[in-house]
Amino acid sequence: MPENKMMKDKQPMIRIDNLHKVFGRDLHVLRGIDLEVKSGEVVVILGPSGSGKSTLLRCINFLEEPTAGSIEVDGVAISAGERGKERDAHILQIRKKAGMCFQSFNLFPHMTAIENIIEGPVTVLGRSRKESIPYAEELLEWVGLTDKRDEHPSRLSGGQQQRVAIARSLAMKPKVMLFDEPTSALDPELVGEVVDVMERLADEGMTIIAVTHEMHFAGDVADRVFIMDDGNWIEEGPPEEIFTNPKHSRSRQFLAHILK
Amino acid sequence: MNDLANTTPDTIPPEAKLVLDRIDQDRRRFKVNLVIAFAVLLVGLFAAMVIIGLDFKFMFNWLGFIMTGIGYTLLVSFLAIALACILAVIGALGRLSSNPIANSLATGYVSLIRGTPLLVQVYMWYLALPQVGMALEEMGIQGVQRLFTLPAIPAGVLALGVCYGAYMTETVRAGIQSIKIGQTEAAKALGMTPRQTLRRVIFPQALRVIIPPVSNEFIAMIKDSSLVSLMGVWELSYRAIKIGRRYFQSLEMLVMVAMIYWVMCIILQYIQERIENHMARGDRRVS
Ligand SMILES: Nc1ncnc2c1ncn2[C@@H]1O[C@H](COP(=O)(O)OP(=O)(O)OP(=O)(O)O)[C@@H](O)[C@H]1O
Numbered sequence: 001m002p003e004n005k006m007m008k009d010k011q012p013m014i015r016i017d018n019l020h021k022v023f024g025r026d027l028h029v030l031r032g033i034d035l036e037v038k039s040g041e042v043v044v045i046l047g048p049s050g051s052g053k054s055t056l057l058r059c060i061n062f063l064e065e066p067t068a069g070s071i072e073v074d075g076v077a078i079s080a081g082e083r084g085k086e087r088d089a090h091i092l093q094i095r096k097k098a099g100m101c102f103q104s105f106n107l108f109p110h111m112t113a114i115e116n117i118i119e120g121p122v123t124v125l126g127r128s129r130k131e132s133i134p135y136a137e138e139l140l141e142w143v144g145l146t147d148k149r150d151e152h153p154s155r156l157s158g159g160q161q162q163r164v165a166i167a168r169s170l171a172m173k174p175k176v177m178l179f180d181e182p183t184s185a186l187d188p189e190l191v192g193e194v195v196d197v198m199e200r201l202a203d204e205g206m207t208i209i210a211v212t213h214e215m216h217f218a219g220d221v222a223d224r225v226f227i228m229d230d231g232n233w234i235e236e237g238p239p240e241e242i243f244t245n246p247k248h249s250r251s252r253q254f255l256a257h258i259l260k
Numbered sequence: 261m262n263d264l265a266n267t268t269p270d271t272i273p274p275e276a277k278l279v280l281d282r283i284d285q286d287r288r289r290f291k292v293n294l295v296i297a298f299a300v301l302l303v304g305l306f307a308a309m310v311i312i313g314l315d316f317k318f319m320f321n322w323l324g325f326i327m328t329g330i331g332y333t334l335l336v337s338f339l340a341i342a343l344a345c346i347l348a349v350i351g352a353l354g355r356l357s358s359n360p361i362a363n364s365l366a367t368g369y370v371s372l373i374r375g376t377p378l379l380v381q382v383y384m385w386y387l388a389l390p391q392v393g394m395a396l397e398e399m400g401i402q403g404v405q406r407l408f409t410l411p412a413i414p415a416g417v418l419a420l421g422v423c424y425g426a427y428m429t430e431t432v433r434a435g436i437q438s439i440k441i442g443q444t445e446a447a448k449a450l451g452m453t454p455r456q457t458l459r460r461v462i463f464p465q466a467l468r469v470i471i472p473p474v475s476n477e478f479i480a481m482i483k484d485s486s487l488v489s490l491m492g493v494w495e496l497s498y499r500a501i502k503i504g505r506r507y508f509q510s511l512e513m514l515v516m517v518a519m520i521y522w523v524m525c526i527i528l529q530y531i532q533e534r535i536e537n538h539m540a541r542g543d544r545r546v547s
């Protein structure tokens with residue numbers, strides 16, 4: 001397995017072992033996925049629609065219940081099939097360590113931008129509003145939205161909403177960020193501002209797993225690119241290798257399709 | 261041509277001004293016409309009362325006596341709606357719960373209460389419950405009969421509150437379910453527990469959806485509260501009916517009490533609109 005060569009560097013930030021997900025009784029969506037991501041690494045997942053990319057990301061923070069296999073995030077490990085209070089506590093721990101950005105932003109519409117950002121620290125970490133605000137303002141500035149501090153999401157453009165959503169996740173000081181097609185609901189002219197924020201996040205050393213068809217991000221920012229088909233990896237490696245010399249005929253087809 | 265476009269890039273052309281003026285004018289005219297229409301309606305209503313020869317002096321003399329019944333009406337309505345709101349939230353959580361006991365209790369509650377007439381329920385609380393107490397007492401449980409023998413007002417509040425709670429359970433459930441799944445997922449992904457998710461994300465948004473139908477229920481409740489008169493509480497409508505019968509002037513009394521209810525409901529509706537406007541602040545693009 002190619003992952004083995006970095007095992008000796010250090011403990012991986014994320015370790016997924018033989019992950020299966022079955023919807024209903026027989027919709028076998030993930031078919032034994034392995035993945036190790038080390039700290040500070042940027043991984044991009046590509047693949048045709050319905051191949052299981054979102055399901056994989058959602059299993060990492062347990063928005064979906066894995067059917068078999070195990071998931072470990074920054075030392076917190078959970079195996080499918082475990083039950084009980086301890087496991088629930090572990091899930092919450094993993095969710096605090098792994099921030100997630102959704103395709104549809106999912107900002108809380110009844111809160112202003114700044115309130116959205118402090119919501120995690122205040123409700124989940126039990127901080128006071130007052131002590132949470134300075135860092136939230138710093139994040140707003142970092143995503144370039146200081147002037148939208150007190151706006152409700154309905155008054156923000158899609159790109160602005162997604163940037164607030166990223167800041168909301170970052171307010172929890174996560175160890176990993178999961179992005180599920182963060183730009184595919186955006187008008188083309190708004191994609192750049194979000195990708196730019198993701199790039200800066202990568203530059204600052206954040207561990208990132210992103211499902212995105214932004215080829216610029218996959219090509220220039222990713223350390224490794226994975227291609228999924230039918231719930232399996234069919235290709236993985238550094239982007240230059242994957243894009244210039246894909247091994248699998250399915251991945252060649254797929255890449256030809258998205259690169260046009 | 262080019263010069264003009266460059267020097268005045270942002271002026272609204274005069275013909276557009278005309279259009280804008282006309283829109284304003286139409287809007288103003290609509291408001292004025294609305295007020296006129298309402299005024300005509302009211303005058304017509306009043307004229308009708310004069311024509312059928314209502315005894316206004318009689319009405320005026322008894323106004324004070326009837327109005328003192330408002331206290332009971334409002335007391336019963338407010339307590340009952342408060343009880344109904346609490347039951348509705350608990351009921352809705354039960355209906356959405358994956359716990360079989362909570363779920364079946366809530367579903368049974370809604371089904372039973374919605375499936376029986378309010379009138380029957382009122383008598384159940386007032387007349388049938390003491391009998392249950394008596395039976396229990398005979399089985400050897402001390403003091404239940406006294407506990408189960410409710411005075412008229414608590415019985416009325418319970419009957420109305422439990423009944424409206426069942427209807428509102430469905431309203432609250434629908435309100436909670438109307439919130440997109442993405443909201444729950446975003447809250448979970450931040451690390452919120454289910455309880456925190458409900459309190460911080462779901463309820464505040466559901467409330468906005470729920471307020472108009474709940475106000476509706478409350479307005480209906482104000483009028484249904486007259487059912488407590490069945491148990492001899494001297495509330496608004498009971499007084500009117502009593503006096504009307506005694507002096508053979510039921511028409512005057514009924515018209516008067518109808519007007520009083522109407523005014524109360526208009527006030528409530530006004531309050532509802534204010535609350536809705538207040539709640540809508542976040543979602544409007546233009547303020
Ligand atoms: N909650 C669910 N219940 C049943 N089936 C589901 C559910 N969620 C996803 N699926 C199915 O799982 C498969 C994989 O879905 P997934 O969303 O992971 O694909 P994807 O690779 O993210 O696709 P896309 O590029 O369109 O987002 C699809 O066939 C989908 O219909």
Ligand SMILES: [Mg+2]
Pocket residue numbers: 053054055180181
């Ligand atoms: Mg997807």
